[in-house]
Amino acid sequence: MLSRLLKYEFRATSRIMLCVLGALLAIAAAASLGMRAIGYNRGLTIVGAMVLVLYFLAIMCVGAVTLILLVYRFYKSLLSDEGYLIFSLPVGVHSHICCKLICAAVWMLASFAAILLSIAIVASSIGITGVVLSDLQVMFERIAAAWSIGALDFASFALELLLLAELSAVGGCLTFYAAMSFGFSFSEHKALCSVLAYIAIGILTQLCIAALLGALGLLFSLQGPGFYISLGGILNVTRVKNLSHAVMLGGIVLQAAYCAVLYAITAYFLKRRLNLP
Amino acid sequence: MPVLECIELEKSYGRSEALRGVSLKAEGGRILGLLGPNGSGKTTLIKLACGLLQPSGGEIRICGLAPGVETKKIVSLLPDRLSLPGYMSPAALCAMYEDFFEDFDAGRAERLLDELGIDPAQRVRRMSRGTREKVQLILAMSRRARLYLLDEPISGVDPAARDYIISTIMTNYAPDAAVVLSTHLISEAERLLDDVVFLGAGRVVMSGGADELRERSGKSVDALFREVFKC
Numbered sequence: 017m018l019s020r021l022l023k024y025e026f027r028a029t030s031r032i033m034l035c036v037l038g039a040l041l042a043i044a045a046a047a048s049l050g051m052r053a054i055g056y057n058r059g060l061t062i063v064g065a066m067v068l069v070l071y072f073l074a075i076m077c078v079g080a081v082t083l084i085l086l087v088y089r090f091y092k093s094l095l096s097d098e099g100y101l102i103f104s105l106p107v108g109v110h111s112h113i114c115c116k117l118i119c120a121a122v123w124m125l126a127s128f129a130a131i132l133l134s135i136a137i138v139a140s141s142i143g144i145t146g147v148v149l150s151d152l153q154v155m156f157e158r159i160a161a162a163w164s165i166g167a168l169d170f171a172s173f174a175l176e177l178l179l180l181a182e183l184s185a186v187g188g189c190l191t192f193y194a195a196m197s198f199g200f201s202f203s204e205h206k207a208l209c210s211v212l213a214y215i216a217i218g219i220l221t222q223l224c225i226a227a228l229l230g231a232l233g234l235l236f237s238l239q240g241p242g243f244y245i246s247l248g249g250i251l252n253v254t255r256v257k258n259l260s261h262a263v264m265l266g267g268i269v270l271q272a273a274y275c276a277v278l279y280a281i282t283a284y285f286l287k288r289r290l291n292l293p
Numbered sequence: 294m295p296v297l298e299c300i301e302l303e304k305s306y307g308r309s310e311a312l313r314g315v316s317l318k319a320e321g322g323r324i325l326g327l328l329g330p331n332g333s334g335k336t337t338l339i340k341l342a343c344g345l346l347q348p349s350g351g352e353i354r355i356c357g358l359a360p361g362v363e364t365k366k367i368v369s370l371l372p373d374r375l376s377l378p379g380y381m382s383p384a385a386l387c388a389m390y391e392d393f394f395e396d397f398d399a400g401r402a403e404r405l406l407d408e409l410g411i412d413p414a415q416r417v418r419r420m421s422r423g424t425r426e427k428v429q430l431i432l433a434m435s436r437r438a439r440l441y442l443l444d445e446p447i448s449g450v451d452p453a454a455r456d457y458i459i460s461t462i463m464t465n466y467a468p469d470a471a472v473v474l475s476t477h478l479i480s481e482a483e484r485l486l487d488d489v490v491f492l493g494a495g496r497v498v499m500s501g502g503a504d505e506l507r508e509r510s511g512k513s514v515d516a517l518f519r520e521v522f523k524c
Contacts, residue, residue: 017393020392020393023392024389028378028380031380092378093378097372097374097375097376098376098377098378099345099376100345100370100372100374100376101372101376101377101378103343103344103345104343104345104365104368104370105365105393105394106362106363106365106366106393106394107362107365107393108362203306203307287347288347289347290345290346290347291306291346292340292345293374
């Protein structure tokens with residue numbers, strides 16, 4: 017049933033997202049022409065500059081529209097009148113949440129890819145793509161030589177970073193979902209309760225992070241002076257690599273736990289405290 | 294086994310009690326009228342039966358099962374409000390129902406849409422309120438469900454549309470299915486009803502077969518309702 021839900025969710029969202037991403041690429045193409053036009057004469061320079069400003073605004077719009085659409089879809093299909101139709105389908109609450117999350121994750125990745133592609137389109141007009149790529153290559157080669165980091169390490173770091181970024185994005189979506197599921201379980205002032213719940217989740221998250229960092233600091237201080245002496249040897253390349261991996265993996269585990277808590281809150285309120293208008 | 298059974302069913306919203314110890318049964322092949330004034334708990338009971346709410350106490354069973362994914366396969370809901378996504382067309386909605394409900398009869402839906410002259414390709418958001426309600430009714434009644442939950446299907450529509458809705462209900466529900474129809478427009482729906490439950494302030498005030506109630510009181514169900522719930 018999840019695949020069928022996804023089919024209808026992507027149909028509902030693609031109507032808007034494909035238009036938005038298409039518009040971004042079209043504006044990028046126009047900005048690319050605008051970049052070439054700058055300097056020809058005063059009129060063309062002004063037009064070119066305006067198209068460039070429009071392009072930067074379009075990038076911001078893509079981010080905003082993606083976020084607003086994903087939050088709106090959750091509200092519209094699960095918590096508004098449409099919820100009567102959606103929740104009468106023979107599908108469990110987990111499938112509904114997973115459907116929304118998968119769709120959100122895919123569109124966020126697609127938006128990110130479209131923004132990168134648009135940057136490449138604009139950069140191609142002034143012929144700096146090759147220069148940037150070769151500079152990046154030189155940078156990675158020097159880092160690799162200095163720290164004895166191989167392609168495998170780069171790949172694993174990139175993978176960890178991508179996973180952490182995706183989990184952070186999913187966590188961001190789940191924060192909205194959990195807050196709305198909680199807020200809309202009330203009979204009145206649903207939107208206000210959702211906003212307050214969102215703020216409360218944010219404050220609680222910050223408190224948890226502060227408590228975790230405090231606990232880590234305490235743990236290190238209990239290690240005694242020997243720990244700091246050994247920390248001095250951290251410039252050892254292997255230890256730097258291991259520490260970096262540990263930090264990334266720790267971040268992934270923490271972010272996954274954060275997502276799991278928010279998912280559980282969302283599922284509980286949709287399953288046990290659903291209160292459609 | 295009754296298609297729908299409530300045993301001492303309770304539902305509270307905070308301090309407000311919407312249902313207080315409601316017990317009733319809906320048998321297959323019969324139409325049960327859930328009658329009561331506004332705020333008597335009719336919609337709450339229907340929401341509980343289709344799993345949109347969780348009971349605070351008591352039990353609710355559909356073909357012996359607690360409301361959940363399995364019961365949603367055999368329950369067809371017509372809510373008291375417009376719930377169809379505006380960007381979809383009747384054709385897309387029929388395809389969606391076909392995808393999710395094994396008991397959906399696409400041929401019947403097409404025939405009913407055709408009878409009413411509704412364009413299957415027109416988006417719901419471009420339709421009038423009355424047409425949207427008809428599309429919603431067609432989708433609900435095109436399923437061969439075991440239980441039809443129809444919440445205020447004739448409220449807020451013109452008399453001609455009411456006649457159409459009543460005849461659609463009478464001619465399209467599966468013979469072994471139970472129909473639970475909530476309304477406060479009793480005179481319009483009375484001819485449909487086999488059984489009647491009067492709900493008042495979340496309690497069952499009176500219940501029985503429609504004929505039995507008429508014989509016992511010497512009044513129509515509508516007149517009896519007006520007497521019971523006289524302000």
